[in-house]
Amino acid sequence: MTDIWNEHADSWDDNSDVKFYADQAFASLVATADICGPGWASKRVLDFGCGTGLLAQKVAPFVGELIAVDTSEKMIAVLEKKHIPNVIAVHGDILATDHQCEADLQSGFDLIYASSVCGFLPDYEGAVLALARLLKVGGHFVQWDWRASDGEDFGLSENRIRNALQTAKFGSIRVEQAFSMETNEQTLPVLIGAGIA
Template sequence: MSDSWDDYADGWDSNSDVIEYSNMAFDSLCKFTSLDGLNVLDFGCGTGLLTEKIAHVASSVVAIDSSPKMIEVLKNKNIHNVNSLSFKISRKSINNNPIFESGFDLIVASSVCAFVPDYEETLSDLKLLLKEGGTFIQWDWKRSNGEDDFGFTNEIITDAYSKVGLSVVRVSEEFSLTSEKGTMKVIMGIAKNA
């Protein structure tokens, strides 16, 4: 695997697994909440497959990703109510960017939290961007029976939410994807900034 997400940008939107994951994440999001009129942050948006779906319903979307090439693909889609930024989130970067001043009703993070260097620190930073009563939703690979340390368990997510002051709404296995490599389960975590 490449060290840079930039290397995947050109073929990302045509990857059938990525498309299916995005579709299932969006379906589960719509089952949980209405997006009408919401200001949404798509954290780790990649090329914006989920961003596009959310933007058709939400009032506005700020889409951020650390990969400049992924963001370039998203910008080329010219979605009228999406502001996209190549951005690494931190307290300092949040405080220095006016696009974050008003906060967000909803923050989504699809298949990204397992890749951040410090999950709890990232959650803490994202919590700063949630309006009071706002919702954080993540989808990530479920850790398999302790065989490796990639992905999440319900306990890891629940504990992290509690540590940063988010109120746990639900953490559950939401869907799975099957490929030639086998079946991988996806866990969905939902929390409120109460």
Template sequence: MTWDDYADGWDEDEGARAYSRAAFECLTRLADSRGVPLAGARALDFGCGTGLLTEKLAPVCGAIVAMDTSAKMVERLRQKIDRFGLTNVVPTTAALEKLVHQEPTLLADGFDFVVCSSVCAFLDDYFGAVANLVCVMKPGGLFVQWDWELDREAEEPHGLTRNQIVQALTASGLKNTQVETAFEVPLGGVTMRPLLGVGQKPT
């Protein structure tokens, strides 16, 4: 299975919907507590999928670049942009390293927020990706990720440890890092309890 195979049913998946709702509420609280306003901000939604988080950011933020390497996920997002008139969202399937060369103007102004909702644990090079993402942030900007916590006892272990997140954020030069349980949302007899990782680019 590739991410393209998940695109058609993604928006109907109650887990994905609940996760993105909780992530947005978490981000709103975080922006307030860190004093980095979401209103009018430039945001990069890295690994945006079909845009479940992007569509919540759009009415608040000034501009959003929504990036995902799955063409089908981004196609779903493009349909929403047309349907809902999300004129401040620019979708792209270009990988970050290529985007820097192919569409430098998209990145030139830098981002107040880089958000990664359930993406980082799926990356081949998590540490390298964080380093690249920090390069396109504005000084004072917030890097925010939500990911499943690694359970080594699980049948198919998946996710990140708190230590891995602290190390990746710190190695990329982010300050005021914070790693904790992001939210607790009951769903179908289990409780979704992902991790939140946050860091701020030095001014």
């Protein structure tokens, strides 16, 4: 099956909006989980829906191992060409019920993050439950998504994120605006949703 994200892969890293989003997401990840602190040097991280790894390449220097997974083989191919030493790029859908879990994906993660991914999933709430199961106790879950008002199709609302994180039984839940992006004379707010397993 052709993945709609494949056609964006080759030009993804040249898009200034995409780079801005990754910069802002990284800054808020530092503020949320102190990702640059010494405690993270041996930690395992999952970048869910990693794309070309724009955020992974910022996070990788501070963590032990980073598994970057995406359903678009062309996005993964761009990431693989970057040869980031502690990043393992995995092409596949770890949410698929018939997914053969690779060894890299089986053991627990200290952090799972999803940057501009969850709002595009057909079953966001199911995805949060599945990802929560991959976390160690005390592990962090962090997502960033375009803010939708309740009932809108594009993006995720604050309520929807909060409910999903509560249903997945995360503690210390925080859902708020992380940053905003100016495009085509409109301001698009981006929400961060964070919780601890």
